[in-house]
Amino acid sequence: TSPGQQAQFDWSPYTVPIGGCLTKVIVFHLILGFSRRKCHFASLNETQASIFEGIEYGLWKLGGAPGELVVDNAKSFVINANPTHFEWNHRFLELCGHYSMKPRACRVRNPRAKGKVERPFFFLEQHFIKGHFFESWEHFCQELSRFDEELDLQIHQTTQERPIDRFEWEKGHLSPLPVGRFISSQELFRHVSWDSLVSFEGSRYSIPSDYAGKNVWLRTSQGRYLDIYRQDGNLIFRQPLSQQ
Numbered sequence: 001t002s003p004g005q006q007a008q009f010d011w012s013p014y015t016v017p018i019g020g021c022l023t024k025v026i027v028f029h030l031i032l033g034f035s036r037r038k039c040h041f042a043s044l045n046e047t048q049a050s051i052f053e054g055i056e057y058g059l060w061k062l063g064g065a066p067g068e069l070v071v072d073n074a075k076s077f078v079i080n081a082n083p084t085h086f087e088w089n090h091r092f093l094e095l096c097g098h099y100s101m102k103p104r105a106c107r108v109r110n111p112r113a114k115g116k117v118e119r120p121f122f123f124l125e126q127h128f129i130k131g132h133f134f135e136s137w138e139h140f141c142q143e144l145s146r147f148d149e150e151l152d153l154q155i156h157q158t159t160q161e162r163p164i165d166r167f168e169w170e171k172g173h174l175s176p177l178p179v180g181r182f183i184s185s186q187e188l189f190r191h192v193s194w195d196s197l198v199s200f201e202g203s204r205y206s207i208p209s210d211y212a213g214k215n216v217w218l219r220t221s222q223g224r225y226l227d228i229y230r231q232d233g234n235l236i237f238r239q240p241l242s243q244q
Contacts, residue, residue: 001033004173007066009055012121017133018140028054035166036156040144044223048076052095056181059099064174068102078105091184098182100175180233188218200226203242
């Protein structure tokens with residue numbers, strides 16, 4: 001794979017001991033095809049919003065976007081995988097357009113098409129998940145980020161080079177990132193009440209009083225937080241999602 005040509009994306013569920021409880025965690029994985037630099041991102045669910053968040057996390061961590069993004073045929077990406085009636089998920093096309101990436105879906109039952117991203121999951125299971133305990137969700141995410149830093153410095157078996165060294169060559173071939181994060185035409189907009197509250201799934205969340213009476217848009221993060229944004233895409237406030 002040429003520098004900056006391609007990234008592959010996938011995810012896998014795990015049951016992880018966090019804070020003394022077994023917790024189902026989804027780990028998303030974005031990998032650059034040339035340098036093999038990896039970015040992992042954790043969530044408590046695998047909704048389309050969380051999937052897109054995993055992709056964006058990787059792109060912003062890498063500081064650029066590849067020419068194409070290889071994915072599977074999950075409904076968040078593909079509405080119809082039949083080659084004669086193939087149809088992309090329109091919201092996924094919006095995301096790719098925002099980052100100037102060409103989407104490419106694997107043929108059904110052809111896992112080798114994105115083998116770069118599927119093989120490292122075994123390494124993640126054996127060297128990060130297996131036999132480890134985490135004090136909290138924040139601790140799990142911090143350790144996952146540290147794990148990525150360790151992988152950057154290890155010699156890759158295929159390239160026989162460190163991913164961080166090959167990335168120095170590749171980063172100049174990535175497309176510059178847009179000014180702000182992706183905001184879909186289908187994002188959830190809300191009007192803030194005059195007592196600075198906004199409703200989401202039956203609960204009301206307080207935000208800074210400067211935004212009373214104004215419109216904001218909402219997005220869940222990691223299946224754990226509710227992020228509240230201004231209409232220009234800047235984050236205003238983050239609240240833990242209510243469990244009631």
